[in-house]
Amino acid sequence: MAEYPNRTDLQNPAMSAARGQTYGKAAQQMRAQQSVPMGRSPVEKAGAQAAKSYPIPGSLGAFTRPTERPNEPITAGANFGPGPDSIGAGIPMLMTPKMQAMEELRAIYQMFPNDDLADLLNAMTTEQE
Numbered sequence: 548m549a550e551y552p553n554r555t556d557l558q559n560p561a562m563s564a565a566r567g568q569t570y571g572k573a574a575q576q577m578r579a580q581q582s583v584p585m586g587r588s589p590v591e592k593a594g595a596q597a598a599k600s601y602p603i604p605g606s607l608g609a610f611t612r613p614t615e616r617p618n619e620p621i622t623a624g625a626n627f628g629p630g631p632d633s634i635g636a637g638i639p640m641l642m643t644p645k646m647q648a649m650e651e652l653r654a655i656y657q658m659f660p661n662d663d664l665a666d667l668l669n670a671m672t673t674e675q676e
Contacts, residue, residue, distance in 0.1 A: 645671070 562580040564573035622628030624636035633640065642650070649671055656664040 564576040620630040623630030626632045
């Protein structure tokens with residue numbers, strides 16, 4: 548559970564039910580709250596995710612500091628130049644909508660081969676090159 552150093556009222560949120568409901572609805576709400584504990588608020592979740600995703604400004608040191616990987620070329624991870632390409636560096640490839648369409652067409656062609664699909668795939672492949 549998250550820590551709330553300044554808000555003691557949020558450390559253990561109390562169960563509550565809306566007032567003025569029909570008979571039995573308040574008890575049903577209380578039972579539901581007992582079975583599924585309350586989660587963090589959306590604001591708290593966003594803050595926690597942001598803290599995990601981005602370093603704190605200034606925590607990485609000076610921009611002009613010496614490299615931490617002197618034996619790695621600057622093009623490592625790029626699909627050009629010396630060093631490993633993006634696949635070798637473990638960078639996932641993002642598929643464009645056109646690439647997704649080509650993958651689907653290839654799958655359809657494998658199930659139902661015909662000349663029209665073959666021509667379309669050939670045209671799309673030569674267009675990319």
